[in-house]
Amino acid sequence: MHGNKSLITDFILLGFEELHNLQIFLFLLFLVIYILTILANFLTFLLMVTDQHLHTPMYFFVGNLSCLEMLYSSAILPRLLSSLLTGNKTISFKQCITQLYFFACLAGTECYLLCVMSYDRFLAICKPLHYAALMNGKLCIQLAAGSWINGIVFSSIYLAFMLQLWYCDHYEIDHFFCESLSFLEISCSNTSFIKRVSVIMAIIFTFPPFLLTLLSYIYIIAAVMKIPSTTGRQKAFSTCSSHLIVVSLFYGALMIVYIVPKIETMKDINKIFSLLYTVLPPIVNPLVYSLRNKDVREALRKAVGKILEGRFVNQKLKV
Numbered sequence: 001m002h003g004n005k006s007l008i009t010d011f012i013l014l015g016f017e018e019l020h021n022l023q024i025f026l027f028l029l030f031l032v033i034y035i036l037t038i039l040a041n042f043l044t045f046l047l048m049v050t051d052q053h054l055h056t057p058m059y060f061f062v063g064n065l066s067c068l069e070m071l072y073s074s075a076i077l078p079r080l081l082s083s084l085l086t087g088n089k090t091i092s093f094k095q096c097i098t099q100l101y102f103f104a105c106l107a108g109t110e111c112y113l114l115c116v117m118s119y120d121r122f123l124a125i126c127k128p129l130h131y132a133a134l135m136n137g138k139l140c141i142q143l144a145a146g147s148w149i150n151g152i153v154f155s156s157i158y159l160a161f162m163l164q165l166w167y168c169d170h171y172e173i174d175h176f177f178c179e180s181l182s183f184l185e186i187s188c189s190n191t192s193f194i195k196r197v198s199v200i201m202a203i204i205f206t207f208p209p210f211l212l213t214l215l216s217y218i219y220i221i222a223a224v225m226k227i228p229s230t231t232g233r234q235k236a237f238s239t240c241s242s243h244l245i246v247v248s249l250f251y252g253a254l255m256i257v258y259i260v261p262k263i264e265t266m267k268d269i270n271k272i273f274s275l276l277y278t279v280l281p282p283i284v285n286p287l288v289y290s291l292r293n294k295d296v297r298e299a300l301r302k303a304v305g306k307i308l309e310g311r312f313v314n315q316k317l318k319v
Helices: 017-050 057-086 093-126 137-162 180-185 192-225 230-258 264-278 280-291 294-318
Strands: 010-013 090-092
Touching: 010 093, 017 057, 017 280, 017 294, 057 093, 057 137, 057 280, 090 093, 093 137, 093 180, 093 192, 093 230, 137 180, 137 192, 180 192, 192 230, 230 264, 230 280, 264 280, 280 294
Parallel strands: none
Antiparallel strands: 010 090
């Protein structure tokens, strides 16, 4: 019986059941967020690929981040939207495991990709004379590939542990997606070892990139302080602070959910914190890392101009 992991083939994702009177509002809210997330990240990715002026290390990493955010958001929100719209909260074991795997993979990748992007900015600001030589095409590809590989390794190891569990009588997951800790709570197996492994893996895959990211921004801020121009300092601080706020929210929410000891009253609060690392980053990151940037806005203006010019020419030909 212990080896039979198919005793329960379906689970129920409770989602935001405590807000049952706001299901339609939540559906519309998350639908708008999802559409804007996909549009903003796809537009950013398209600009990075098509505009020659954006073929630089920084925008190479931004393009990777945009691609990741589209996948990251799509791993969570479509299933949540379907549940809110239809009221069907049932999800199969295979679907749940698949969602958990892709979420873990993409979250792990984002941790390291944000770290790589902060390192890129550190080199550009603190070592500008050596930047071109240090951040060459080969290193860019290695750093980006390393970020994706880290995410895949993390999620594969964790999934191997999760597949050892079995489920018999508890089938309600008190979350809006197949989040690993909520998934562990309903298992009939002894999960104490896997819970310890979860904390250890969260520390290993979260703390190093977070500390390196924080260290990079400390050096960046120190370099910014030396800028003689007040306007230049304010502009640099504005950019650095927005990057640091987004990074801190993402890492902070992850740490609170996966590392801070759990108590019963924290369950609903954990759902709120989960939104800070599942829903918020994909829609905020393209605004912070690209669309606020002058080069990207100029590339967007040119692209829109070409589209409008093409339509104008077509209309004249028709006439």
